[in-house]
Amino acid sequence: MQSYTEENYLKTIYHLAEKTINVQTNAIAEQMQTKPASVTDMIKKLADKGLIDYIKYQGVTLTETGKNTAIDIVRKHRLWEVFLVDKLNFKWDEVHDVAEELEHIKSIELIERLDEFLGFPKADPHGDPIPDKNGRFAKTQFIKLIELKVGDSGTITGVSQHSSPFLKHLEKLGLTLGKQIQVSDVTDFDGSVEIRLSDKQVNISREVAKHILISSNGKN
Amino acid sequence: MQSYTEENYLKTIYHLAEKTINVQTNAIAEQMQTKPASVTDMIKKLADKGLIDYIKYQGVTLTETGKNTAIDIVRKHRLWEVFLVDKLNFKWDEVHDVAEELEHIKSIELIERLDEFLGFPKADPHGDPIPDKNGRFAKTQFIKLIELKVGDSGTITGVSQHSSPFLKHLEKLGLTLGKQIQVSDVTDFDGSVEIRLSDKQVNISREVAKHILISSNGKN
């Protein structure tokens, strides 16, 4: 059984491992809003428990057990987010912090029944896939909106930034999950992207375009 | 802001204060499954924070702030229990431990929306009253079944014991909340009580009868 803190470390390492093979001490410290020295302490403990492989000065990787544990926490986090949005009418920018707490509730029964209650959802309110009870989930094939060329179209199926200001901004622009979009222009001057929606046209900065994930349905 | 542990102490003191004015160190220790020495430490901290009044060797009482905090935790605990039973199909004997964790999730928004989602329930699955968001709730007038005389009747509206074995036992006997009952006999030999239900007759021990709460609707 892991502590609340250990679980947060495992989840952080899991997410960082999606970008780099070996996860570095400083990266964990930044993500966890703590100091590298504290990370080193925790890393040793997790290694002793067989949840990560650790070579001094070389960063860490999750073991099979560690990875499974992390995925289980991610599963809980995302299911709770669905609950908050679908059942309690939270907005997609309001759910993260609460889910950050709820994900640590320890009851297999609870999460399985919640999953059923929610209708076994496949994705959370941000488009992130929800692992099933065996930890399996489809690796989603997303393209960053920024990578689309003029004329390309697709559907918004995810975001790679979960901050409230960002999500509120998208909401205001009407760029929510499931929306069909087409890139109508890319401005030479600042690289900002002109998006055609079914009913209107909006302009978004490169920074915003980087964090919108598209499931492409055909190039032009 | 209180820690998880502080919250559990406050809740324990609150419940013990329903029976005695001054709550004693040993009583808290027993309830919290910890040692009196640990309780003394925590008591000092809670007193420093202004959540309890404490005179050495004289036990403690909750301050207004402490009481409000405790009631808020009780509110959360009971709402989560309703959620588990009404929405996730848990049995009334399965919810306590999970609610014990869920009650510590810190989000006012969450609990108010949950309350609404559940239809502002007035009682939890064990018949205990749920405080509203201002901490107010009707003081329920229960009579212990053991106190009824032969011929008295009433409705089962609560239990004063939440252990799984006890609740499963009641379930098996058909003695669940809302059931109409009448005391048809009290055995001389062991004081066990004969209960008439709408469709059958059951015999329960004094020990069981002590923990069933009845809202009386007329004596004979």
Next chain:
DNA sequence: TTTTATTTTTAGGTAAATCTAAAAATTATT
């Protein structure tokens, strides 16, 4: 290949929540 910069670890310490063993205060019994 030195030197410099960055990253990571170690050393030593703090605060929260617990413990055991022993001392002190209160309560009950003779």
Next chain:
DNA sequence: AATAATTTTTAGATTTACCTAAAAATAAAA
């Protein structure tokens, strides 16, 4: 009222998760 029993508190440690400051290792630059 004196003694015994019970309750409560103190003293001194331990564990977990942090911290700062300094040392060590690795990576980058000159």
